[in-house]
Amino acid sequence: MPTSVVLGTGHCVPERIVTNDDLARLFDTSDAWIRERTGIEQRRWVPDEGGTGGSDLATEAARTALQAAGLGPADVDMIVYATLSPDHFFPGDGCFLQAKLDVPAGVPALDVRNQCSGFLYGLAVTDSFIRSGSYQHVLLVGAEVHSTGLDRSNLGRDVTVLFGDGAAAVVLGANDSGDGRGILATELHADGRHAKVLWTDAPSCVDRGRMTVEQIQARRHFAEMSGRRVFKHAIECMPAALHSVLGKCGLAVADIDLLITHQANLRICEAVQKQLGLRDDQVFNNIMRYGNTTAASIPLALDECVRAGRIRRGSIVAFASFGAGFTWGAAVLRW
Ligand code: COA
Numbered sequence: 001m002p003t004s005v006v007l008g009t010g011h012c013v014p015e016r017i018v019t020n021d022d023l024a025r026l027f028d029t030s031d032a033w034i035r036e037r038t039g040i041e042q043r044r045w046v047p048d049e050g051g052t053g054g055s056d057l058a059t060e061a062a063r064t065a066l067q068a069a070g071l072g073p074a075d076v077d078m079i080v081y082a083t084l085s086p087d088h089f090f091p092g093d094g095c096f097l098q099a100k101l102d103v104p105a106g107v108p109a110l111d112v113r114n115q116c117s118g119f120l121y122g123l124a125v126t127d128s129f130i131r132s133g134s135y136q137h138v139l140l141v142g143a144e145v146h147s148t149g150l151d152r153s154n155l156g157r158d159v160t161v162l163f164g165d166g167a168a169a170v171v172l173g174a175n176d177s178g179d180g181r182g183i184l185a186t187e188l189h190a191d192g193r194h195a196k197v198l199w200t201d202a203p204s205c206v207d208r209g210r211m212t213v214e215q216i217q218a219r220r221h222f223a224e225m226s227g228r229r230v231f232k233h234a235i236e237c238m239p240a241a242l243h244s245v246l247g248k249c250g251l252a253v254a255d256i257d258l259l260i261t262h263q264a265n266l267r268i269c270e271a272v273q274k275q276l277g278l279r280d281d282q283v284f285n286n287i288m289r290y291g292n293t294t295a296a297s298i299p300l301a302l303d304e305c306v307r308a309g310r311i312r313r314g315s316i317v318a319f320a321s322f323g324a325g326f327t328w329g330a331a332v333l334r335w
Pocket of ligand 1: 029030033034037038116157159161162225226228230264265292323324
């Protein structure tokens with residue numbers, strides 16, 4: 001049975017940098033509060049005049065990943081696209097990406113809606129398709145444009161300071177060589193009892209017309225979050241998932257060469273690192289520069305590590321995520 005190996009990575013973020021001081025000009029917050037609570041120093045936002053969707057960022061990220069893999073759009077035989085901020089209500093962004101990137105007609109495009117765990121859900125699905133022999137080259141993308149949906153008033157400040165825009169892509173391919181490289185194990189979880197701890201109510205198919213004036217007035221189209229509950233569950237679930245996924249492939253925490261956790265809050269990443277007893281050189285964080293880019297965060301960090309030469313052939317690379325749903329998961333690869 002083939003394994004799934006990463007053939008190329010890429011990312012794309014908007015040029016516009018939004019600092020904490022920029023946010024402090026929009027609502028009551030401060031650089032000191034945001035840094036201390038979240039570790040975030042800046043994030044990227046698409047232009048306010050509009051016109052840039054996640055699929056535009058994803059297209060650039062995918063081009064870079066394909067180039068790194070030595071492949072072209074015609075080599076892609078499946079697209080898996082993870083996002084919580086699709087360009088439009090429907091169809092899914094996978095189809096928009098397919099058209100913009102010129103991936104041949106007929107190639108399937110699957111959209112994954114698992115928020116901050118979207119990349120890992122997509123990775124597990126991709127791995128299954130590749131191991132079953134269904135597809136040879138899968139383009140897996142995580143992309144978000146959050147900035148158009150952030151409440152830029154005092155009422156939304158707890159959420160707005162956290163999120164940024166960005167996209168990242170990974171090309172995965174079948175490895176039949178038996179050299180032990182590839183995805184070793186994945187693990188996915190959800191607990192829908194917490195679905196409304198971090199969510200956006202509107203637009204909503206349970207309401208006639210899907211979006212009412214009352215909903216907009218009540219700001220139901222902006223994300224709502226109980227930050228403390230998210231924090232508490234994240235630092236419990238990610239270490240547990242990592243221990244479990246490592247156990248599945250006979251590895252221990254000490255075998256990890258590089259851990260990339262979902263970049264939700266630097267304090268969460270540091271708490272996970274501490275619980276696992278990992279050294280600083282075994283982890284990578286870039287939330288300081290991008291904020292929480294949700295489905296894009298793990299592949300964006302991965303691409304930066306690849307380009308910085310932090311991953312060598314044979315390295316054990318682990319991922320863990322936690323986010324809205326609640327959903328969480330982990331994966332381990334031999335690079
Ligand atoms: N700037 C300044 N003050 C802010 C603020 C902001 N951006 N956002 C909230 N506050 C205020 C609150 O109003 C509150 O004031 P009060 O004490 O007068 O009521 C105070 O800061 C503390 O709020 P609280 O929500 O208890 O802070 P916290 O220490 O829990 O930090 C988060 C808030 C959001 C940073 C933190 O809970 C967190 O990061 N949680 C995880 C969220 C996350 O990762 N979400 C994405 C998951 S994928």
